[in-house]
Amino acid sequence: xxxxxxxxxxxxxxxxxxxxxxxxxxxxxxxxxxxxxxxxxxxxxxxxxxxxxxxxxxxxxxxxxxxxxxxxxxxxxxxxxxxxxxxxxxxxxxxxxxxxxxxxxxxxxxxxxxxxxxxxxxxxxxxxxxxxxxxxxxxxxxxxxxxxxxxxxxxxxxxxxxxxxxxxxxxxxxxxxxxxxxxxxxxxxxxxxxxxxxxxxxxxxxxxxxxxxxxxxxxxxxxxxxxxxxxxxxxxxxxxxxxxxxxxxxxxxxxxxx
Amino acid sequence: xxxxxxxxxxxxxxxxxxxxxxxxxxxxxxxxxxxxxxxxxxxxxxxxxxxxxxxxxxxxxxxxxxxxxxxxxxxxxxxxxxxxxxxxxxxxxxxxxxxxxxxxxxxxxxxxxxxxxxxxxxxxxxxxxxxxxxxxxxxxxxxxxxxxxxxxxxxxxxxxxxxxxxxxxxxxxxxxxxxxxxxxxxxxxxxxxxxxxxxxxxxxxxxxxxxxxxxxxxxxxxxxxxxxxxxxxxxxxxxxxxxxxxxxxxxxxxxxxxxxxxxxxxxxxxxxxxxxxxxxxxxxxxxxxxxxxxxxxxxxxxxxxxxxxx
Amino acid sequence: xxxxxxxxxxxxxxxxxxxxxxxxxxxxxxxxxxxxxxxxxxxxxxxxxxxxxxxxxxxxxxxxxxxxxxxxxxxxxxxxxxxxxxxxxxxxxxxxxxxxxxxxxxxxxxxxxxxxxxxxxxxxxxxxxxxxxxxxxxxxxxxxxxxxxxxxxxxxxxxxxxxxxxxxxxxxxxxxxxxxxxxxxxxxxxxxxxxxxxxxxxxxxxxxxxxxxxxxxxxxxxxxxxxxxxxxxxxxxxxxxxxxxxxxxxxxxxxxxxxxxxxxxxxxxxxxxxxxxxxxxxxxxxxxxxxxxxxxxxxxxxxxxxxxxxxxxxxxxxxxxxxxxxxxxxxxxxxxxxxxxxxxxxxxxxxxx
Numbered sequence: 055x056x057x058x059x060x061x062x063x064x065x066x067x068x069x070x071x072x073x074x075x076x077x078x079x080x081x082x083x084x085x086x087x088x089x090x091x092x093x094x095x096x097x098x099x100x101x102x103x104x105x106x107x108x109x110x111x112x113x114x115x116x117x118x119x120x121x122x123x124x125x126x127x128x129x130x131x132x133x134x135x136x137x138x139x140x141x142x143x144x145x146x147x148x149x150x151x152x153x154x155x156x157x158x159x160x161x162x163x164x165x166x167x168x169x170x171x172x173x174x175x176x177x178x179x180x181x182x183x184x185x186x187x188x189x190x191x192x193x194x195x196x197x198x199x200x201x202x203x204x205x206x207x208x209x210x211x212x213x214x215x216x217x218x219x220x221x222x223x224x225x226x227x228x229x230x231x232x233x234x235x236x237x238x239x240x241x242x243x244x245x246x247x248x249x250x251x252x253x254x255x256x257x258x259x260x261x262x263x264x265x266x267x268x269x270x271x272x273x274x275x276x277x278x279x280x281x282x283x284x285x286x287x288x289x290x291x292x293x294x295x296x297x298x299x300x301x302x303x304x305x306x307x308x309x310x311x312x
Numbered sequence: 313x314x315x316x317x318x319x320x321x322x323x324x325x326x327x328x329x330x331x332x333x334x335x336x337x338x339x340x341x342x343x344x345x346x347x348x349x350x351x352x353x354x355x356x357x358x359x360x361x362x363x364x365x366x367x368x369x370x371x372x373x374x375x376x377x378x379x380x381x382x383x384x385x386x387x388x389x390x391x392x393x394x395x396x397x398x399x400x401x402x403x404x405x406x407x408x409x410x411x412x413x414x415x416x417x418x419x420x421x422x423x424x425x426x427x428x429x430x431x432x433x434x435x436x437x438x439x440x441x442x443x444x445x446x447x448x449x450x451x452x453x454x455x456x457x458x459x460x461x462x463x464x465x466x467x468x469x470x471x472x473x474x475x476x477x478x479x480x481x482x483x484x485x486x487x488x489x490x491x492x493x494x495x496x497x498x499x500x501x502x503x504x505x506x507x508x509x510x511x512x513x514x515x516x517x518x519x520x521x522x523x524x525x526x527x528x529x530x531x532x533x534x535x536x537x538x539x540x541x542x543x544x545x546x547x548x549x550x551x552x553x554x555x556x557x558x559x560x561x562x563x564x565x566x567x568x569x570x571x572x573x574x575x576x577x578x579x580x581x582x583x584x585x586x587x588x589x590x591x592x593x594x595x596x597x598x599x600x601x602x603x604x605x606x607x608x609x610x611x612x613x614x615x616x617x618x619x620x621x622x
Numbered sequence: 623x624x625x626x627x628x629x630x631x632x633x634x635x636x637x638x639x640x641x642x643x644x645x646x647x648x649x650x651x652x653x654x655x656x657x658x659x660x661x662x663x664x665x666x667x668x669x670x671x672x673x674x675x676x677x678x679x680x681x682x683x684x685x686x687x688x689x690x691x692x693x694x695x696x697x698x699x700x701x702x703x704x705x706x707x708x709x710x711x712x713x714x715x716x717x718x719x720x721x722x723x724x725x726x727x728x729x730x731x732x733x734x735x736x737x738x739x740x741x742x743x744x745x746x747x748x749x750x751x752x753x754x755x756x757x758x759x760x761x762x763x764x765x766x767x768x769x770x771x772x773x774x775x776x777x778x779x780x781x782x783x784x785x786x787x788x789x790x791x792x793x794x795x796x797x798x799x800x801x802x803x804x805x806x807x808x809x810x811x812x813x814x815x816x817x818x819x820x821x822x823x824x825x826x827x828x829x830x831x832x833x834x835x836x837x838x839x840x841x842x843x844x845x846x847x848x849x850x851x852x853x854x855x856x857x858x859x860x861x862x863x864x865x866x867x868x869x870x871x872x873x874x875x876x877x878x879x880x881x882x883x884x885x886x887x888x889x890x891x892x893x894x895x896x897x898x899x900x901x902x903x904x905x906x907x908x909x910x911x912x913x914x915x916x917x918x919x920x921x922x923x924x925x926x927x928x929x930x931x932x933x934x935x936x937x938x939x940x941x942x943x944x945x946x947x948x949x950x951x952x953x954x955x956x957x958x959x960x961x962x963x964x965x966x967x968x969x970x971x972x973x974x975x
Binding site for chain 2: 697719722787802
């Protein structure tokens with residue numbers, strides 16, 4: 055199920071502005087990779103190039119290669135809609151469909167992709183909600199609107215929605231930044247469980263979080279405002295936080311800037 | 313230390329509040345004087361005002377009723393809505409979600425300008441350009457749907473309620489499009505991205521995120537358009553070839569609407585005739601008040617709804 | 623995964639995709655076939671071949687896409703083509719409206735036309751002009767503006783700067799309601815009060831009264847929006863200097879938002895300039911120049927168009943004049959609209975919003 059991501063020579067633009075420059079990295083299957091770095095360094099932009107969401111932004115443009123196992127996401131004839139189905143995404147702010155019930159939110163992606171029997175749908179919805187550690191909290195209110203849940207529950211609902219379609223990769227763009235500490239902890243626990251099944255990439259502002267949840271950590275930085283963001287280094291999380299090979303990484307981690 | 317202690321403040325507040333009260337007085341006066349004149353006419357009326365198929369206020373005895381006008385007004389407005397609402401939603405989607413950005417902006421601008429074209433010009437265009445063009449379409453409808461009776465056509469000029477409906481649709485398109493477009497533009501980006509990230513096509517994004525969010529906006533925009541269609545006068549007066557009976561076929565000339573009837577009959581009206589027309593105008597006034605009130609209510613509700621979610 | 627239903631999942635990210643030009647090809651094909659069918663069947667209305675082409679286009683793009691790309695993509699394409707068709711369906715007649723008015727209007731539109739009245743020109747004869755109508759329109763709309771702007775702006779000031787409680791709520795609600803009054807009802811009101819009850823005669827001023835009823839709510843709404851954009855800090859800064867509230871409003875709040883208010887007023891003027899129905903009821907219309915808006919019937923541009931059309935008995939000369947007047951009216955309204963936008967941009971509220 056989980057697939058390897060292999061990025062090489064990737065540039066992303068907003069109009070004529072080069073936002074990230076020449077990024078190459080490998081993300082192993084069934085692992086959690088965290089992206090850290092100061093604001094504006096392009097880590098979220100880079101994340102969005104991994105499921106072709108970047109080009110949805112007006113003026114968004116990408117060149118370079120992103121291999122998902124042996125298929126280039128930016129190759130000719132690739133359907134971006136199919137890519138997004140294979141590479142799921144969870145956003146900074148929880149965004150359940152406001153007019154849909156909890157159940158319908160989880161089933162939304164499945165319904166797009168084909169016909170399911172009611173019983174099949176029921177099974178997948180329950181499995182996904184259990185997978186997101188939300189089942190026990192919402193099993194009695196599956197038909198209530200998803201927007202009635204608390205922020206942390208909504209975010210787990212969004213995770214359930216993303217994993218219901220069984221993607222190969224799960225991208226998370228600062229999934230906890232809008233949540234309280236207890237909800238954050240619940241999500242972090244969940245990430246630990248999900249990595250058994252998915253390749254996970256998470257952008258975070260919180261370095262303790264990166265240290266707690268990730269196996270590998272990538273540090274992004276930019277030379278100055280208006281210059282493109284770059285990948286400074288990627289290594290095992292332990293090594294990044296104890297003994298990074300680049301001085302800038304150490305400065306950032308020890309709080310000297312950013 | 314109250315605000316309005318100085319003379320300047322007191323006078324200014326008085327003026328401002330006075331203007332506000334003036335607006336209320338005008339509204340009350342409209343209702344009162346229309347009712348007063350209408351009651352005079354209805355007092356002379358020997359027939360039931362609501363059910364009579366005749367407009368003969370000068371006859372002995374005077375007999376007039378609004379049944380035909382109510383029928384024509386409702387039918388032409390319904391035709392207009394059936395055409396205009398889906399097309400307007402389509403254009404609004406085109407502007408916000410389908411057209412290239414530049415083109416979308418230009419079109420929005422042009423549609424804005426079109427909303428300002430006066431109804432008299434629509435009327436002139438309708439009767440001199442649109443009516444001759446409708447013949448072919450009428451022939452089709454008669455050939456294929458004539459058996460229903462609704463689309464039966466005697467090959468007369470196409471100055472019927474159906475053409476009126478089409479013309480009204482064109483006239484209310486810009487307003488419905490503009491309001492709907494604004495609502496669609498406010499759809500939070502994150503709802504659309506939620507659908508996109510699940511692997512939704514553009515249409516699926518529209519169906520899952522844009523339309524549910526915009527539903528009440530579409531409804532209230534349609535009501536505003538309906539209010540316009542109900543009260544439209546000159547374009548209908550110019551295009552419709554009126555008669556005082558109810559014709560089940562929409563393609564044959566005949567019928568009438570409240571506003572059209574007032575404009576067409578006004579010139580030759582006697583004093584009681586004028587009062588009779590004012591009575592029918594009062595009914596139109598009440599109907600448009602109800603429709604517009606409902607539209608405002610929906611908009612107000614939506615504000616609360618989106619406020620709670622923000 | 624273990625779930626059986628997931629085996630249906632596409633193994634590849636690659637979907638068969640129609641090339642980018644296919645949409646245009648289908649569109650061109652549909653238009654051609656539609657045109658050919660109508661030519662062959664001898665259909666003589668443009669509406670018919672356009673509808674045939676539209677149906678062919680939607681059905682064609684669904685069919686071809688369903689075959690090549692699959693059902694979901696086909697649905698997406700159908701939606702896209704329907705949106706395009708909706709756009710074209712609406713824009714074509716609207717473009718025709720402008721085009722026909724321009725084409726037919728320029729025939730007799732010249733200096734003579736603008737500077738002469740209908741005077742002794744018989745309805746069906748060529749000649750004459752719209753001078754009396756332009757004069758009437760300017761006077762009626764001018765007077766209506768003089769009435770509506772102070773009332774409208776003051777009401778908006780009341781709602782934004784003072785309005786709390788029941789009265790303000792009622793005013794807000796009724797201003798909304800007033801926006802939706804059909805113009806003919808406004809005309810009927812002036813007719814019943816001013817002419818039938820007070821016994822005044824038909825005049826340009828009676829028309830101005832009716833137009834004011836239509837104009838006031840528009841001015842209130844737009845002014846309200848603009849006043850709300852003025853940041854509270856500005857008001858507080860002025861009040862803190864000991865400036866009385868009324869002077870704060872006159873010297874700080876209104877000047878800050880003047881651009882937007884002027885824009886709103888211009889749009890309101892543009893809206894009522896084209897009104898015919900109230901003028902028909904209370905101003906009557908005349909073929910002669912009447913410069914006095916307070917006595918005797920006057921003409922106005924929209925009224926002129928209506929009378930030329932209605933009284934001509936199908937004479938070409940009268941239709942030409944009607945189109946020329948329509949073109950003048952549209953040009954006037956469009957220029958007002960454009961000017962309003964220029965003012966709005968030039969005097970955009972300096973509020974940092």
